[in-house]
Amino acid sequence: MATVRRMKLGSQGLEVSAQGLGCMGMSALYGPPKPEPDMIALIRHAINSGITFLDTSDIYGPHTNEILLGKAFKGGFRERAELATKFGIGIVDGKYGYHGDPAYVRAACEASLKRLDVDCIDLYYQHRIDTQTPIEVTIGELKKLVEEGKIKYIGLSEASASTIRRAHAVHPITAVQLEWSLWTRDVEEDIIPTCRELGIGIVAYSPLGRGFFSSGSKLAESLSEGDYRKHLPRFQPGNLEHNQKLFECVNEIAANKGCTPSQLALAWVHHQGDDVCPIPGTTKIANLNENIEALSVKITPEEMAELEAIASADNVKGDRYPSSSGTYKSSTYKTADTPPLSSWNPS
Incomplete structure (x- = not known):
């Protein structure tokens, strides 16, 4: 199995495995909760294999x-x-x-510490931005939690560039979590450059397109009724058939390289820079092992150019979120922190 290298995440001192493990699907949103003993075995196998950066949230469940x-x-x-x-x-x-009001922030942290049965959280993210509470107020309370030793580092998830800057001015932000993959690339225009300018680490969730790059349109056929992905625009008829063409192109390149399409898609994220840590989720040890092997997949500049040409916005159909209002599109990553609650993306 490939060796999992270590990396500095951000510029505040946090060191993590260069690939993490998203744990959401073990308990929520991607079908029924998986058997607890199996998931405990998976998490421990990940740590034993060098995947030590584990991602969860209080809302998963x-x-x-x-x-x-x-x-x-x-x-x-x-x-x-x-x-x-x-x-x-x-x-x-x-x-x-x-x-994001101070009382909520503190109560949420205390509750998470108790559920996790730990004394300190290494990286504590604001999952979605509360536009009714100034980000300076939220970060101010998180800063107090750092000073009290309850959290070590502060992160933001799905934040705009302007919010990231305002937050970072109050207390250094260690990492920003965002969706980044071969079919979600709008963050490259504004968010990624902002993080790099400020020395903030980048954590890429759904680097496999919510599993799409494992098997393409076949994935949609296997989703259970309780799986959140069944409602995502990119998995809807019409959009799915269009997006299958992207998968087939990725699959062809992967076959020529002797790796799986999911390994190639994950390797593409790894090749974005040493400041990027993807956190693919899985509920199967075999898939975890396959993801680890993506760390040893090398992509040439020519192959990167080919992948990025076929993974342009024009070649992906459907928004990231379902939206009853129709007002939240991928492009609003540039200007809006948070989608309408009816459109909530759980990752």
Whole structure:
């Protein structure tokens, strides 16, 4: 198996495995929760294999994914892992919403610490930006949590460039989590350059296009009724058939290289720079092992150019999110922090 290198994430001192593990699908949103013993075994196998950067959130379940990780950490595994969790999406007064007020931030952190059964969270992200609370106020409370030793580093998820700058001025932001893959590249225009200018690490979620680059349109046929992906625009009839052409091109290049299409898609993210850490999720040890091997896939400049030509915005059909209002498109990554709640993307 390929050796998992280590990397500096951001410029504040956090070191993680160069590939992480997204844990959401073990407990929520991608079909029924998976058997707990199997998922604990998977998490421990990941850590033993060098994949030590684990990503969760209080909203996954809700709460059950954090509890799962807490159990998996027993027996000395916590000391070998870098733990990232998130806050900011929750129920207040019986309604789902985005929350960044100080009281909510502190209560969410305390609750996550308890569920995870840990003393400190390595990287604590604001999962979605609360546009009703100035980002300076939210980061101010997170700064206090750093000073108290409850969290080590601060992150943002799905934030605009202007919000990232404002947050970073209050306390250094270690990482920004965003969707980045061969079929989601709009972040390259504004968000990625901003992170690099400020020395902020980049964590790419859904680097395999929510599993699309593992098997293309066949994936949609195997999704259970409870799988959130069934409602995503890119998996809808018409869009899916169009996007299958992209998969077939990637598959052809992968076959010529002697790797799988998912390994090639993941390797493409790795080749974006040493400041990028993709966090593919899986619920199967075989898939985890396959993802690790992507670290040893080398892509030539010519192959990168070919992949990026076929993965242009024109060759991808469908938005990232379902939207009842029709107002949230991929392109608003540049200007808007948060999609309408009815369109919430759980990653």
